[in-house]
Amino acid sequence: MNPLEIHKTNERGIKRKFTMATKISNGVNPFSEKNEKKHGTTILEIIVYTALFGIIAIIVSNFLIQIVNAYNISRAEREVLSNGRLLLETVTKSLSEAEEIYTPTSAFNRDLGQISLVTKTNAQPEHGATYIDFWVDNGRLWMRKEGAETTPLSASSVRVGRFRLERLSQGLRRDAVRLTLQVNFAQQKFSSTITLTATTALRGNY
Amino acid sequence: MRNFQFSIFNFQAERTNGFGLVEIVVAIGIISVSLFALLQTEIAAIKLLRGEKENLEAYLLAEESLEAVRSMRDESWASNIAGVSDNTSYYPVVENGKWKLSAGTSSVINGKYHRSVVFQPVTRNASDQIVAGGTLDPDTKKIVATVAWGNGNTKILTAYITNFLTSISPATEAKTFFFENGATDGDLSNFPSNNSGDGDPTQSFTTSTATTTMTRADLYIRKVGTNLSDLYLEVRISPTGQILGTSTVLTGSAISTSTLSWVSFRFPDFVMLTPNASYTLRLRSSPPSTDAWSGSAGPIHWGYQQTASSPYAGGSARRYVGRLSNPNDSGQLLDQYDFSFRIFTLQ
Numbered sequence: 391m392n393p394l395e396i397h398k399t400n401e402r403g404i405k406r407k408f409t410m411a412t413k414i415s416n417g418v419n420p421f422s423e424k425n426e427k428k429h430g431t432t433i434l435e436i437i438v439y440t441a442l443f444g445i446i447a448i449i450v451s452n453f454l455i456q457i458v459n460a461y462n463i464s465r466a467e468r469e470v471l472s473n474g475r476l477l478l479e480t481v482t483k484s485l486s487e488a489e490e491i492y493t494p495t496s497a498f499n500r501d502l503g504q505i506s507l508v509t510k511t512n513a514q515p516e517h518g519a520t521y522i523d524f525w526v527d528n529g530r531l532w533m534r535k536e537g538a539e540t541t542p543l544s545a546s547s548v549r550v551g552r553f554r555l556e557r558l559s560q561g562l563r564r565d566a567v568r569l570t571l572q573v574n575f576a577q578q579k580f581s582s583t584i585t586l587t588a589t590t591a592l593r594g595n596y
Numbered sequence: 597m598r599n600f601q602f603s604i605f606n607f608q609a610e611r612t613n614g615f616g617l618v619e620i621v622v623a624i625g626i627i628s629v630s631l632f633a634l635l636q637t638e639i640a641a642i643k644l645l646r647g648e649k650e651n652l653e654a655y656l657l658a659e660e661s662l663e664a665v666r667s668m669r670d671e672s673w674a675s676n677i678a679g680v681s682d683n684t685s686y687y688p689v690v691e692n693g694k695w696k697l698s699a700g701t702s703s704v705i706n707g708k709y710h711r712s713v714v715f716q717p718v719t720r721n722a723s724d725q726i727v728a729g730g731t732l733d734p735d736t737k738k739i740v741a742t743v744a745w746g747n748g749n750t751k752i753l754t755a756y757i758t759n760f761l762t763s764i765s766p767a768t769e770a771k772t773f774f775f776e777n778g779a780t781d782g783d784l785s786n787f788p789s790n791n792s793g794d795g796d797p798t799q800s801f802t803t804s805t806a807t808t809t810m811t812r813a814d815l816y817i818r819k820v821g822t823n824l825s826d827l828y829l830e831v832r833i834s835p836t837g838q839i840l841g842t843s844t845v846l847t848g849s850a851i852s853t854s855t856l857s858w859v860s861f862r863f864p865d866f867v868m869l870t871p872n873a874s875y876t877l878r879l880r881s882s883p884p885s886t887d888a889w890s891g892s893a894g895p896i897h898w899g900y901q902q903t904a905s906s907p908y909a910g911g912s913a914r915r916y917v918g919r920l921s922n923p924n925d926s927g928q929l930l931d932q933y934d935f936s937f938r939i940f941t942l943q
Contacts, residue, residue, distance in 0.1 A: 442617075453631040467645035475652060493630070493865055499826045499845040499882060522657050522811035557844040559862035560694050561671040562769050562811060566663070568690065584649050585706055588656050589663045589695075 415516050457582075464574040467580035473548045474573040474584040477531050480543055485567055485590040487511045491557070492521060502526045503555040505567070510594070526553045529576070547576050551583070558589065566591040617709045641665055653741040654709055654751040661713045661741035662755045664688035664695040673759040677715075677737060685712040692859045693846040701744075711743045717836035735759040769811045769940040773801050777935035778816060778901040779856065787900070790929065794886045797898055797917040798835045798878045799909030799935040803869045808941040810841065810867040813877055814858040815934035816899035817851070824848030824895050827863040832876045835926045840875070841867035845882060856899045858933070858938065866942065874911065877937055882896065884920055900938040908934035921939040 401510045422450035495506040504525035512535070513520040513571035521536040544550055550573035561564055568589045575582040607727040653714035667689065667813060668676035680686065680697065683726040686710075687702035688695050701712040719730035726736070736758045743751045779930055851859065869875060879898070891895035901907045913935050917927035 397742070427705070439617075446620075450624065450627060450631065453628065453635060457631060457635050457638060460635060460642060464638055464641045464645060467642060467649065471645055471652065471894050473651050474649075487762055491864065499847060534769050554848055556690070557692060557864075558667070559812075559844055559860070559864065560667040561766060562665060564670045565864055566667055568660075584653065586653060587660060587706070589660045589667070591663065 400569065411539070445471050462577075463582070466577070469545060469547045470573050470575050470582045470584045473544050474571060477543055478552070478569070478571050478586045479587055480533070481505075481524055481531075481569060482511075482588050482590045484509065484511075485522070485569075486593055487518060488522075488592045489594050490592065491565060492515045493568070495523065496555070498555050498557050501552050501554050502550075503553055504571075505555055510574040524553075526535050526550050544573070549576050560591075564591060611930075616761045629888050639747075648903065649709075650745065650749070650824075651751065653706060654745060654749070655753075657709055657711050658720065658741040658751050658753040661688050661711055661743075662739060662753055663740075664692060665713060665739050665755075666757060667765055668697070668757070669757050669858055670761065673762065677757070677759070678734075680715050682715050682717050685714055687712050688845065690850045692850065692857070693862070694845060694860070709745045711741065711909065714740045714742070714812075726743060733776075735880045756859045761887065770943050772808060772908070772941040773803065773939040775799075775801070775883050775910075776816070776936055777897040778934055786872045787902070787933075794884070795916035795925065796880050797889055798876050798914045798917050798927070799937055800835075800874055800914075801908075801937065801939060802869055802874050802910035805871050807871055808869045810863060810869055810939055810941055812860050812862045812936040812940045813843070813855050814860050814940070815877070815879065816856050817879075817897065818897050819848070819851040819853045820897055821895035822849070825850060825883055825885045827851065827861075827878055827896070828882060829865070830878045830880055831867050832878055833874075835876050835878060835914055836924055837876070841865065843938050849897075856897065869941075876911075878917060900933050901936075902933050903933060904936060906937050908929055909941050 394413055431586040484507055490508045492506035492508050497503045505522045506521055508519050511518055515516045523534045525532055531550045531553060532540055533543050551574045552570055556568040557567055558567045566589055570587050572583060572585045601733045685701055686697040687697055689698050702709050716734050718726055718736040718738050720733045721727045721730040736756060739755050739757060741753045826845050828845045830839050831841040832839055841863045843863050887894040905910055913930040914927040915930060915934045919925045
């Protein structure tokens with residue numbers, strides 16, 4: 391008989407073979423079957439264990455903090471990029487479709503300017519032309535189409551730092567607007583900024 | 597059932613403490629690796645987003661170059677496009693309120709970008725298609741706008757422009773009222789010396805016997821300081837009277853410095869002028885300047901002429917108009933002086 395095999399009978403009388411492998415898989419030291427002197431946790435073990443645990447905890451929590459930070463930075467970049475692109479595209483599209491600039495309610499050469507456009511796009515047939523206004527108030531870019539509600543174009547997570555319009559007159563009937571748009575992320579801690587410049591000539595719809 | 601107890605202390609009690617630690621180390625290892633991967637993903641995302649941001653800024657600058665060239669084409673093919681050298685770098689710059697081309701590559705824009713435009717000749721085949729090695733088409737140009745930044749990053753946009761506007765006869769304007777003799781700039785001795793204080797310079801003019809529509813006014817000016825307020829021009833019935841028209845605002849920093857030159861102030865909303873009437877051109881600043889801008893002193897020099905009898909019979913020059921302390925101040929009349937101006941009207 392294999393000396394490592396021990397035969398036991400369970401309560402139903404079925405003989406089961408216990409091997410060393412079985413014991414190990416059950417978490418039992420095969421060599422400490424009986425009267426092995428058990429000792430408790432030593433202070434050294436606790437210290438080593440705590441130190442190890444502490445180091446690991448620091449590493450893991452550091453990782454977590456970095457991930458959260460990185461997530462916030464990437465969110466800032468993403469918000470700034472998508473807002474900047476949307477604002478610029480909306481304004482330049484409206485500008486290029488516009489027939490003319492309505493001067494009395496436009497403010498040029500100011501960091502937070504405003505512009506009113508006369509456009510044929512989406513105009514009521516009986517009027518032939520309609521107005522669109524863009525302006526910055528309280529860090530957000532707003533748009534108002536004639537007869538419609540005032541709508542914010544930029545998200546509340548970003549602030550429009552510059553909305554500077556410069557009017558360029560290349561010829562008798564060639565009006566153009568140079569727009570400098572700066573969008574900043576609203577939270578100071580994760581700062582991100584984008585500065586976009588575009589010149590758009592007012593070409594009506596040609 | 598101690599067989600299924602996994603407590604670390606329990607294992608220690610069973611003298612299997614090494615086993616528990618290995619388990620924890622493996623678990624921590626897996627967590628760390630996955631967290632590290634997550635972190636790297638985020639860092640890669642940030643890099644991509646920043647790259648995309650630069651890309652967008654560069655793309656818009658290149659697009660603006662093309663738009664600037666198109667604007668210059670719209671103004672005049674003959675004077676703006678026909679004269680440029682092919683395969684030579686230029687860059688667009690706003691000067692005196694409109695686009696113009698300068699030779700070379702631009703200085704740094706927006707902290708990191710350089711841009712340039714190159715014109716290339718276009719040749720066409722017998723069926724008018726653009727091909728290499730055909731017949732030269734002088735009325736078409738290929739424009740290549742390049743924006744370069746960082747370590748060899750470039751954004752290149754290409755477009756074709758044609759001289760199609762010659763086939764349309766657009767509305768024209770012509771110089772109608774003018775005084776062009778005031779070419780003096782360095783002649784400090786002739787200008788009244790007490791040139792301090794604030795307020796605007798003005799020049800009045802008289803219309804002819806016909807009703808005219810004013811589209812633009814050119815002033816013969818130059819910038820002296822570097823930090824200049826933005827400029828605009830008003831047409832008034834008198835120096836402090838009713839405003840009939842306001843020009844577009846010219847960015848002060850974009851005014852030419854070297855010599856006196858004709859700077860155009862456009863009136864997008866045209867000004868109707870009645871016959872045989874006197875009007876005043878008032879050069880204003882935004883924000884209001886604390887210096888008097890006139891003659892040979894102040895941040896703006898406006899070319900003038902001095903004769904004992906006023907050189908321009910149709911009007912007169914003034915300065916210190918509308919001082920900051922008194923907006924209704926009609927200023928000091930300079931009866932021996934006249935500033936140079938040109939008034940353009942619709943034909």
